[in-house]
Amino acid sequence: MVIGAGQAGLSASYHLGRRGVSHVVLDRDERPGGAWQHRWDSLTMADVHGVAALPDSDAPGATADRANVAVARYFAAYEREHELPVVRPVRVETVTSEGDLLSIHSDDRTWTARTIVNATGTWTHPFVPHYPGMETFLGEQLHTVDYPGGFHFAGRRVLVVGGGASAVQFLGELAPVTDTLWVTRRPPVWRTGQFDREAGHAAVALVEDRVRRGLPPASVVSVTGLALRPQEAVAEALGAYDRRPMFDRIEPDGVRWIDPAPGDPAFERVDAILWATGFRPAVAHLAPLHLRTPHGGIQLDGTAAVADPRVQLVGYGPSASTIGGNRAGRAAAAAVRRWVRAGEQVA
Numbered sequence: 001m002v003i004g005a006g007q008a009g010l011s012a013s014y015h016l017g018r019r020g021v022s023h024v025v026l027d028r029d030e031r032p033g034g035a036w037q038h039r040w041d042s043l044t045m046a047d048v049h050g051v052a053a054l055p056d057s058d059a060p061g062a063t064a065d066r067a068n069v070a071v072a073r074y075f076a077a078y079e080r081e082h083e084l085p086v087v088r089p090v091r092v093e094t095v096t097s098e099g100d101l102l103s104i105h106s107d108d109r110t111w112t113a114r115t116i117v118n119a120t121g122t123w124t125h126p127f128v129p130h131y132p133g134m135e136t137f138l139g140e141q142l143h144t145v146d147y148p149g150g151f152h153f154a155g156r157r158v159l160v161v162g163g164g165a166s167a168v169q170f171l172g173e174l175a176p177v178t179d180t181l182w183v184t185r186r187p188p189v190w191r192t193g194q195f196d197r198e199a200g201h202a203a204v205a206l207v208e209d210r211v212r213r214g215l216p217p218a219s220v221v222s223v224t225g226l227a228l229r230p231q232e233a234v235a236e237a238l239g240a241y242d243r244r245p246m247f248d249r250i251e252p253d254g255v256r257w258i259d260p261a262p263g264d265p266a267f268e269r270v271d272a273i274l275w276a277t278g279f280r281p282a283v284a285h286l287a288p289l290h291l292r293t294p295h296g297g298i299q300l301d302g303t304a305a306v307a308d309p310r311v312q313l314v315g316y317g318p319s320a321s322t323i324g325g326n327r328a329g330r331a332a333a334a335a336v337r338r339w340v341r342a343g344e345q346v347a
């Protein structure tokens with residue numbers, strides 16, 4: 001059983017089929033496209049960091065096409081071409097252990113399987129930190145998942161919160177059309193050198209080390225650093241990337257610092273807050289299996305959960321990227337085949 005039909009789930013399904021493993025892919029969305037279909041309309045294929053090709057296929061290139069359309073179209077064609085056994089829409093509520101089998105429960109049906117490949121990603125689990133007074137704010141508060149495009153905010157002062165690539169992209173789009181303010185918990189680390197293959201492997205290795213130790217996975221971008229692209233040059237010239245540290249509280253018409261840096265105001269008026277504060281792994285349905293360590297993460301050996309090797313996690317930690325998802329899908333399929341063969345030998 002594969003749960004999720006994004007990049008990692010489709011890759012896992014493809015490789016399971018190649019290995020002759022009978023399986024079903026359960027997807028919560030009504031249409032193909034994974035999380036990509038939900039991204040904001042102004043995000044084009046030229047804006048994304050690249051979409052790795054699914055196994056035995058060619059990915060869409062960097063064009064002016066909307067990413068939420070182009071990638072969804074690509075995924076849909078891939079499912080058809082390879083006849084992947086996707087069932088949708090199915091919202092998996094819980095996964096429980098029933099002896100040697102795992103039971104996968106939706107709201108109206110239950111499946112059983114020897115193993116599962118969990119490929120639910122992070123998009124459905126946005127993270128917004130709590131700050132005192134945030135419930136009193138009279139303006140608009142949105143997370144990345146709700147971003148409607150830069151022109152939605154025209155004429156309003158927008159506070160962008162977060163130190164990742166999405167925040168950088170949002171500022172690049174917002175600053176030319178409205179007034180912006182950027183705050184992050186830590187000073188951003190800008191990447192000055194070329195991000196080559198070696199640097200990418202080194203970054204992924206750092207995240208892999210975290211999941212091997214059972215720590216909550218960090219994003220790959222948190223260890224690669226940030227970089228400005230040509231389309232963010234206008235925002236840079238406007239000072240959009242002059243960052244301030246995190247505020248202490250939110251007030252009805254803005255945010256306040258208790259002890260601001262010399263020369264900085266204690267209060268900034270804002271009309272909207274855009275929380276580009278990332279996501280957490282969408283794994284609540286796995287809670288009955290007690291996979292988490294005392295450190296809060298799920299410890300992995302390759303793609304297998306150490307607490308229950310019947311569970312393979314892809315799109316988690318170091319594989320939470322299109323390239324990483326492909327590799328993890330292949331590794332998970334191989335692990336599932338080994339598990340199935342071991343069970344056949346015992347029987």
